[in-house]
Amino acid sequence: MLVEVLRSGNLRARLRAARDGQAAVRLQLVAAAADLGVLDALAGGPVSTAALADRLGAxxxxxxxxxxRVLAAAGFITGEGSWALTKAGRAVVDDDQVRAIYEGFGGYHTELYRELRPLLSGGLRRRDIEEQAEVIARLSAVLEPLLHDLLTRTVRERRPRRVLDIGCGAGLHLAAMLEAAPDATGVGVDVDPDAAALARRTLSERGLADRASVEAVEIQKALAAGRPGALTDGIDLALLANVIYYVPVDERVELLRAVARLLAPGGALVIVTTVVGPQLFSRHLDLLLRAQEGRMELPAVDVLLGQLREAGLQPDPPERIGPPGAALSAVTAIR
Structure with missing residues (x-):
């Protein structure tokens, strides 16, 4: 029997498909658990099926x-009749970045492919930037460890007195810069009020609320309308981390010019972005962006360098970030 199985069809492809299928089930399984509140309901200790049904309105x-039982088979809970979290389940409850990965990739990231047919047929474009802003901010926070060394090194080299984080998301990058520059003050801006609230909470939890403010505002519109708010003072170091690709292509130079005007003489703008490349995630993210309202796409490094120069900034050579094969790059540009 085993010989017949090995000889029938493309066994390697079938095994790969089975592994991919089980990984997809696992992803959607935990995303559903987060959405339903099942894991949260078990955070305080074992709960019976009947009590869970009552609590969840099932x-x-x-x-x-x-x-x-499926959650138990996947290793996130244990028990039969009285259910409790395992170590893996506890990680989803206790680590918001773990939870955000399941929510983001079990949600809008993979939902893209279920909606691809109507998109390719000319249907309505996606609006993930507006509708998924809070999840995007939490998911982007996963990259903070990869950026931490870059940000602290840049801050210590440049010794800024005032820092700005545009599209600050959960506020982790702004907090890292302020912690590396104890005498500096900072401003975070994010177009989404929920993301801005996350950033304020991060700053408060890390004892930095008295040195920074966070505004829920679209920076281009605020500056164009003459409402710069806390952005009136010269900025020594500005950051655009995983933001530039959410700006429509024909608006990117305009944004970079606006940021350049905020910089003090000799001030620096650091852009961190996934760049277009042959890697699976790079290709996926580029497709996701192109499916949005507005003309969005991942930047090519040479195009980004040209846009920075057009905006009046002098970029340094790009720096690769993360493990080998990652499509994440950083560019520092000086006014």
């Missing part, structure tokens, strides 16, 4: 129990 305890 009128069919048998169906809920079948779902819980």
């Amino acid at each position: 009128p069919d305890p048998d169906l809920l129990a079948a779902y819980l």
